Every structure is written in C-alpha cells, then in structure tokens.
Amino acid sequence: MPFALALTVLFAILTLLQLALILGAPLGAFAWGGQHRVLPARLRIGSAVSILLYGLIVVIAWDRVGAIDVFAPLFSEVAMWVIFAYFVLGIGMNAISRSKPERYAMAPMSAALAALSFLIAMGYGELAMAI
Template identity: 45%
Template sequence: MAAMIFTVVVAALGFFQIAAAAGAPVGAYCWGGQHPGKLPTRLRVGSAVSLVIYAAFVLVVLSRADIIGLIPEPVATVGTWVIFGYCVLGVLMNGISRSPRERLVMTPVVLVMAVLVLIVALRG
C-alpha cells in the first residue's frame, strides 16, 4: 500500500513538474522560489529532467514492494534507501527554502514521500 501511495504522490509531483516545464507560473513553489512566475529555461529543463528521476523512483519502489519485477531485488533494496536519503534531504532543503510557499507545500509532500519510501525500504 505504501508503494502505491508513493506512486500517486510522485505522479502528482510529476504533473506539477510538467506544468513548471511548460511555463506555468508556479516558480514560487519550486527551485527555491526565486522565480515566482514562469521559471527560466534552465529550471524548466530541470523540471523536465526531474520527471525521469521520478519515473526511476517509482520503478525502484514498486520493484522493492514486489509489485513489478523490473529492478533486481538487491538494486531495488539499495535504491529505496537512496531514495529515502534523497527525500530526507528534500525535506531539509524545502524546509529552509526562502520561499514560504515552497516551505508550506513541498516540505510536507516530500516528508510524506520519505515516510512512504521508508516503509517500503523496511518491509520490502
């Protein structure tokens, strides 16, 4: 169940990143909030690249949870711990963001992701 909820949360973030990459005025909620409207091109590219990272996260977590079998078990096991570390770092970085909107929205979202991936990492 944790892996499926993680997938839904990451999918929602993916839609957000698609919007950011497409030029939606969501800059106050991402990338430090330094560009409150439309992101500059380099950050829009970063949002697009994040989609690939999110897809890899989902594949690893779903493999670790034995929902799909695309990633070998040892790789999925290590990968979930790497993703957990990434999420913990994300909680810290979003928590110290200069953007109040990013702190308010993204910090709890990434915290939920961290808890969910920790559950998957511990239980498999």
C-alpha cells in the same frame, strides 16, 4: 503495495506540477528555490529531468514491493534506502527555502515521500503483498 501506490500518487501530483512549470505556468514559487515566478529554460530542463527521476523512483518502489521484477532485489532494496535519504535531505532543503509556498507545500510533501520510502525500504510493502 499500498505504500508504493501512495508514493505513485504523490509522484503523479508532482509530475503535474513539473509539467505545468515546463509549460510556463507561474508556479515557480513552489519549486527550485522559489526564485522565479515562471521558470527559465535551464530550470524547465531540470523539471523535465525531475519527471524522469520520478518515473525511475516509482519503478524502483514497485520492484522493491515485488509487484514488478525489473532490478535485482539487492539493487532495489539499496536504492530505496538511498531514495529515503534523499527525501530526508529534501525535507530540510524545502524547510529552509526563502519561498513560503515551497516551505509550506514541498517540505510536507518531502516528509510524506520520505515516510513512504522508509516503509517501502523496510519491506513493509512486501508484507502487504504476502497477505
């Protein structure tokens, strides 16, 4: 469970960032390629969708470690591997961003999310629960 908890905390931080972006905070350099200081409406909608996806990923992670029972075990296991692959891709995408804040903040965030997703996908969260 500590990996799912750490993943949840990181997503809470990202949710706060996305909420700030939705509300018009001048933090656009940290997201969506860093091309906008304040996000346009279409990217604010994207930020709202991101928050929903964060919630889904957190539910899948907690399901995978066995803390909740929402999905079939095979679904949550496969989904965590897909999530891991997504964050590995995110490391590269954030690392090549033209925005320095996005490169320096979000590439490490993606790396941390990838590492946690890997550990959860491997079932290490389940081992922690069994102890």
